[in-house]
Amino acid sequence: MSDLQHINVKIGLANESKLDGERVVEIFHGWISKQASPDEGVLIDVADYRHVPEGPGILLVGLHADFGLDYADGRAGLRYNRKGAVGGDNAKRFKQALSAAARACAKLEEETKGGLKFARDGFDLTVNDRALAPNAPETFTKHKAELEAFAAALGGGSVERLNAGEPRRLFGARITLKKPLDLAKA
């Protein structure tokens, strides 16, 4: 099975109307100041793209990964973008990205005192590298079993290809879970 790297996970925001962007900017600055990254990496800067419709929103830029309150495709959510390579196999990399995203969500929920609430019923997993994972049906066929095994390890769920019919977009899958995702333990 070929190596997938640069895994992205996006966990949807369940209460977008309550989103206070200013507060999120402040929280992200706080994480940089304390170097308290949910994935223990180096944090560098905050980039605020809220002026761009359906854009990357509020981005916490790190050395090996970015965390963003992302608005792409008109859906707000926390997106973890792994930039540095991760060792091990694909299953390990899926888990690393999901854990980092989930921990960031849990931290944001806690620090906004419930102001932000993230969905527990699933997430989007994409591979931010077209050379490693072209968005083609064959890529999905090749990695479907791995993705299903990953869903199964989370208590079971369905795996559906994302961006099908849009070969220029990133390859990925929507994973819908049977059991609510435990953000702290994912």
Add this chain to the structure above:
Amino acid sequence: MKASNALWKERLAGKIDEALAKEVDTFEMEIELRKQGKVDEKVFAETRLRRGTYGQRYDNGQRHDGTESKKLPFEEKLTKGPMTAWDAPGMQRIKIPYGGLNPEQLEVLADLAEEYSDSIAHITTRQDVQLHFVHIEDTPSVMRRLAAAKITTREACGNSVRNVTGCPFAGVCRDEPFDVTPYARALAMFLLGHPDAQNFGRKFKPAFSGCAQHACGLTAMHDVGYTAVVRTVDGKEERGFCMVVGGGLGSVPYQAKVFEEFLPLNELLPTVQAIAKVFGKHGEKKVRSRARLKFLVADWGLEKFKAEVAAERKKLAPDPRWTSMLPKADLEDETPLKPPGEMPSLGNDERLQHWARTNLREQRQAGYVVATLALPLGDITANQLRDLADIARKFTKGTVRATVEQNLVLRWVSKADVVELYKALSAAKLAAPGASNIQDIVACPGTDTCKLGISSSRGLAAELRGRLVAKGTALDRAIQDLHIKISGCFNSCGQHHISDIGFYGVSRTVSGFRVPHFQVILGGQWEENAGSYGLPIIAIPSKRIPDAVERITAHYLKHRQPDERFTKYVRRVGKGPIRELLEPLTKDLPDPAKDATLFSDWGDPRQYSIGDIGKGECAGEVVSAYEFATTEAERMVFAAQLKLDAGDAQKAGEEAYAAMKMAAKALVQLQYDDVTDDAQEVADEFKERFYDTKVFFDPFAGGKFADYYFAAHEKRGQKFTAEFAKYTIEEAQLFIEAVHSCYNKLRTEGIGTKP
């Protein structure tokens, strides 16, 4: 760093133009050698800059969190330049000659923005594209993928020929005598990597415009600018260019001077080659702040410069490319996809009507329009780039260009398709109305990503844009038509000098705390290719700038004469009354302990460098004397402007110099109370205490601003022409800003002992 870098190299082998492929391979090797410590960091820095690979804020591994400066835990000791951590993300600038882009290139940019950057492509005021937060070791892949789409990043930065800009309406504009596009392309190709253009002390920026009256090409603010002209000789029409030289914005803006009223087409390339040779040979190399072509032209005078260029031109060995690179006459550069059409009814949709009024422009070719995509702060997402590629293919033959207003235009849209196009753009969230209006604010990266940023130009732009968009068409048309441009510092990347209302970032110390400010610049002229530059009025706390805009626009509306343009209104009313209008905004800053709003910048909750403020050795009375003296110096610079406006260049120049002396003395007095008012003594004491010790030096600009003072001091007895007085005023303003910065530094590090 991407795991797929080797894969791209393999995959694109043989698919890239050989010369481009070789360049990228060489750069990749240089990266490797630097990693092994076999290339000096300074040499490597210039190498990467020449490939468009720039540093970014915080790449020195330090970041201020509002209370203290902290080290960012970058892993390695390796650097990619002096004080530049290897792993720190950087900016990749991508040269787009005359802004011309096709759908395949848009798609590549989209993929690169998504995979290596932050999903955003940023359009610059020089029609480049910038990607931020890119890792140095990913840049060869970025360059290869661009090269496969026939784009190079070569000489996008560094001391080289930068992007050749051109009017985005060239070829379709009603006011141009001919299309400058193929000539801009020829000049860009000719100079790229040209051996005579490799020895500059600073950058060199060429620009093309189709006509003299509009702003699209901004030729007057370039090192070398070309405006299309046609003359008739013996009844036959001949094409050529009005060529200007020695313009530039930067900290002190210079208007270019006419070098040749009519430069024949076959002289385009040899003449620029001769200019490059002269600039390479005689341009300043050591003092960076004096190394642009504008200083050589100003120091020599135009006649001497022309004579040197003519002499150099004579010596050039003939190059067949001087003519072979030029286009065949009357060759159409672009053609439409669809037949021409009639404008359909726009119905009752007010937003569509607003968009059609502000974002569509009739082409010279009947039945076609150019549609402008007004990008917020010049930003476009990867998904939007792909949508735009589809739209460009559906409605045109893929004819897209970037503009100097940080927008994109789609050319050759059949009028019959206007409503359909609007729907498609709306679906892609690219149909914002108000292109080239007050809400379409131009801003440089500022403190967001630029290492030199002082105030948050993008934060301010986003705030102002939000407020102005909300008002939309409720704003008076006279206000809608104004331009706002913002730079994060005096370096003018946001082109604040050529805007109705311009701002550049400065900082001030108020009650011992630093407060982000913007200097207000009024009366710059955007039209006539940046026909005249505005001058500073007053510095205002960043958070009060929206109030300043309200006050200025309300005053303009109330006091303008029928149909009076803003530039004329500023000239008529005079800067004095406008300063009076704004002055209250500089007063009564709240106690930061009670209300800290003004003590942080837009979009950044950190206290604005408040942790930098330590307890200096300065006694209260000395601080008061300093503040009193620098306030007086600022008033004097302003008075100098008024004198210049009134036509008294001599008094204006003298007053500007006196303001510099006053500010210099204010610093000297911090250490040496007994300094007299004698001009020579002030200059000597200043030099000894602050220049020779480098205490006054800016980490990036070095001693540049002190050099302004010393030069003015040397020339103080001379006659001031209007032009010389104007430059002295600009330099005085910048010198005073630098005095403020030095004072802030001294307060942090200690004033030093008084002898």
